[in-house]
Amino acid sequence: MENRIEEYTVGELAQAAGVTVRMLHHYDSLELLKPAFVTAKGYRIYRQPELLRLQEILFYRAANMPLNEIAELLGTGNRVERLTSHREKVAKALSEQAAIIATLDRTIAKLNGDDPMTIEDLYKPFPKEKQADYEAWLVATYGQDMAAEIARSRENLSAGKGDILNSQNEQLKGIEAELVTSYEAGCDPKLANLAAHQNWVAEMWGYPCTAAAYAKLAELYLAHPDFIARYETLSEGFSQWLAQAMTLWAERHK
Amino acid sequence: MENRIEEYTVGELAQAAGVTVRMLHHYDSLELLKPAFVTAKGYRIYRQPELLRLQEILFYRAANMPLNEIAELLGTGNRVERLTSHREKVAKALSEQAAIIATLDRTIAKLNGDDPMTIEDLYKPFPKEKQADYEAWLVATYGQDMAAEIARSRENLSAGKGDILNSQNEQLKGIEAELVTSYEAGCDPKLANLAAHQNWVAEMWGYPCTAAAYAKLAELYLAHPDFIARYETLSEGFSQWLAQAMTLWAERHK
DNA sequence: GATGGGGCCTGACCCAACGTGAGAGTCAAC
């Protein structure tokens, strides 16, 4: 039963995992990742469980989690809890990035339009102080982008129809506002009523929006920074919630 | 007429920008952000240009750029160009993170037993450059016996999937193989012949694919991790080349 | 069995990007 193949020295493990030997030493000294055992001469020997643990460490570390937090996390046995906690952090980082994109857009727009910003405007996304007139910004800056996105979708799927964008934009705003209300009330995405939204999409496209297409649209939302930025601005975490709700809705209505 | 309102002490600027006084001291000592002037008693006084510079610094710092690189960057080009290019980078990171969150959600759902989920679902939405990490993490999470299934799922993925896709899969494979050959032969994207591909797309859609729609499809490809993963497995760099070729083709045929 | 050339060990110091005081001067108000 000699599985010498499954034993790694520091160097071997380092190479396998794409890290440095120094990092393994470091993690050892922090008690974050100890070798399976140490030889009589003091060589660290790692095995499969340590490799797996290292990979999980690297996964969390890739999300900028401090090592002590990772150690804590790995100590709490439940995998679902770990993932959930991790999800929260990534989601938070996502919202922050969305806010930064929003401010970048606003900054660039103002630089091009020569309208000086107030000091509060400049630093909106960085400190904890959020809120403010995102609504106004949404209409002013992203209204146009949104129209362009929709026009793009329509072109993709059915080239050229009339331009009734503005009235439909108004409609969308109402629909979205309702959904945001549901979201902020803690409504389960399974229970969201997306009939109005799906109808709106169908109207935009100029032909029926099937359940499958609607589900695809959810994917598209998540793949498109513009959409994420837009929805995150409406409410933190809303983009994820909406996409999930759309997917679930499509499943129930296919 | 001096506007005292537009002058800030360290503390004032720090509060406005949501940073600490220490950071401003630090940036000063690094020559990254110097005050507009220093009073006789040594107090740092900042004005509008410094405020703008700080904002830009914070944009880059939020993306984990080292301060020395930021200093370098600030010395080059103009502000709008820098910010525009930066916006794109952040946007890219954003959609990657969104894909990660979606995966985490599905993984959590599966672990909770909400919905049976295929390996393909797990694998699919991860950013390409992190696929190796993600696979490793999957192995760590689900155990060694998962490795084989992951390998199998990858084959499935590169073989194409989806109900609609399957029917016309053979055709597409032929078309793509030809394009990959062109790409690997170093063919200029301008000169790629995409007539067959565009026709295939039209067939898929069930109605004509206009040049504009085709160009937009290229954008969609680049925005969608699914497509990128698929084309990158065909040949490294192929997804970028194809998207460019499609854009150029659309331009020539509109 | 001797002799390399690796790989491994433990310190030890260095780095960025700040946090966190310490001790002292400054400002504005009451």
Place this chain on the structure above:
DNA sequence: GTTGACTCTCACGTTGGGTCAGGCCCCATC
């Protein structure tokens, strides 16, 4: 003129490592 908030300049602490330095250890080759 005293108080309290603010500022200044050191200066050391922290995190996640990089980068030697000096000394063992292992194994292949002569």
